[in-house]
Amino acid sequence: MYLINNKIFPILFFVFILFLSSCSKQEVPDQSTFAIEDQISLGEKVKEVITSNTWDFPLVDINALPGAKQYITGRLNSALRSANVVHKENFEWELNLIQDDTKATAITLPGGIIYITTGLLKNNVANGAEFVSILAHEVSYADKDLVIEMLKAEYSSSLLLDVALGNNPQTAHEISRLLLTNPFSNEAVDKADIHGSQLVCDTDYDPSAFITFLERNVADAPSIGWLTTRPNNDFRVTNIQTNINNLNCPGANLEESDYDVFLSLLP
Numbered sequence: 001m002y003l004i005n006n007k008i009f010p011i012l013f014f015v016f017i018l019f020l021s022s023c024s025k026q027e028v029p030d031q032s033t034f035a036i037e038d039q040i041s042l043g044e045k046v047k048e049v050i051t052s053n054t055w056d057f058p059l060v061d062i063n064a065l066p067g068a069k070q071y072i073t074g075r076l077n078s079a080l081r082s083a084n085v086v087h088k089e090n091f092e093w094e095l096n097l098i099q100d101d102t103k104a105t106a107i108t109l110p111g112g113i114i115y116i117t118t119g120l121l122k123n124n125v126a127n128g129a130e131f132v133s134i135l136a137h138e139v140s141y142a143d144k145d146l147v148i149e150m151l152k153a154e155y156s157s158s159l160l161l162d163v164a165l166g167n168n169p170q171t172a173h174e175i176s177r178l179l180l181t182n183p184f185s186n187e188a189v190d191k192a193d194i195h196g197s198q199l200v201c202d203t204d205y206d207p208s209a210f211i212t213f214l215e216r217n218v219a220d221a222p223s224i225g226w227l228t229t230r231p232n233n234d235f236r237v238t239n240i241q242t243n244i245n246n247l248n249c250p251g252a253n254l255e256e257s258d259y260d261v262f263l264s265l266l267p
Contacts, residue, residue, distance in 0.1 A: 034110070034148055034160070036090045041164040042148075043111030046179075049172045050107075050115070057176070060097040060118065060267060068265040071258070072097070075128065076114075079135040082202035084195070086143050087112065095135070097121075099267055105225030106134065107179045108141040110148045118266055120226055124217050128255025128262075129200075129209035137196035137210070137230070144195055146188045147179070154178060183229045192230070193240050201249035208244060209254060211237055 034042070050057045062069045076095045080088055091112030104120040114135070125131050141147045151160055155171065162168045163175070184192070193210075200207040214227075214237055221227040 034145075034157075036087070038161060038164050039142075039145075039148055040092060040111035041166075042151075042160060043109035043113045043142075045163050045166055045169070045172045046109050046175050047113050049169060050176050053173070053176070056180075057115070058099045060099045062097060065265055065267075068097075068262060071262040071265075075132050076135055078132050078203045078205065079139050079199055082199045084198050084202065085139065091142060093139070097266070103225055104223075105180065105229065106138055107176070108138045108147055109179070110142060110151070112139070112142045114138045114142075117225075120224075122263055122266070124224060124226070125213065125259075126216070126256075127209065128259040129205040129207075129251075129253060130213040131259060132203065132205045133196065133200050133207065133210035133213065134226075136199040137192050139199060140192035140195040141184070141188070144191055146184065146192060150182070150184060150188065151175060151178075154182070179229075180225070181229065183231055186231065186233050189230050189233075189236070190239060193236065194243050197240055197243045197249075198247065201244065201247045201251065204251045204253045206252050206254055207247075207249045208241075211240055211244075214240075 051059065060068075062072070072095050076093060080093055093112040094114065096113070096115045098115050098117045100117045101119045101122055103117045104124050105117055106120060107115040109115075116134070116138075120134075121131065125134065148160075155175075159168065159171060163171050197207050197210070200210065214232065217224055217227060218232060221232060
């Protein structure tokens with residue numbers, strides 16, 4: 001009897017240790033993904049920093065410009081019209097304008113808060129179809145979790161959750177600056193191009209306008225913040241065109257005159 005127990009005891013002890021180990025692992029929360037609420041909270045905390053930082057982010061008082069507000073709200077809704085928008089109802093989508101004619105860029109925060117400079121709109125975007133295409137591209141960074149993945153590559157998940165809880169305004173400030181200057185990976189840009197093309201394809205706008213925008217501005221890319229943080233590669237235009245062809249998009253609207261009227265309303 002003693003010999004039997006002597007053989008069984010080590011096995012039972014090993015099984016017990018495995019059980020304790022599995023229990024311990026179950027107690028550790030999974031921070032590899034962010035809940036919808038966490039992404040929204042993180043975006044709101046960074047938005048608070050941006051709103052208070054009027055030196056770096058002089059925001060247009062869009063409520064004082066009802067015509068311009070109606071226009072950008074309508075174009076954002078167009079970019080969100082598609083049934084392919086994953087977080088259409090989950091995120092609190094919002095578009096803000098940064099009053100800076102010298103910079104041509106955009107920022108998209110987790111949770112669907114988008115900022116675009118007046119410089120990009122006035123100097124680089126030619127019509128409403130290009131505007132909607134850029135909005136659809138920016139929507140894709142939030143909708144496909146590309147912006148949160150970029151931030152997770154720069155910060156630990158626990159730190160980002162701390163920011164979302166409002167405990168780290170300094171890091172929130174760093175994130176606002178990071179998104180102005182840090183380029184997305186080629187893979188992320190490609191995903192945003194493909195998803196954005198699908199969103200525009202589900203409107204009456206011409207999705208090829210985005211290709212026109214890229215080709216017209218590529219020569220000045222080093223001075224266009226939007227193109228340095230969303231860089232071109234040798235296959236970008238080809239990939240977008242192939243996707244548009246495969247989707248057989250019906251839209252042909254360029255919306256030139258309404259866009260010109262909108263620009264005239266901006267400060």
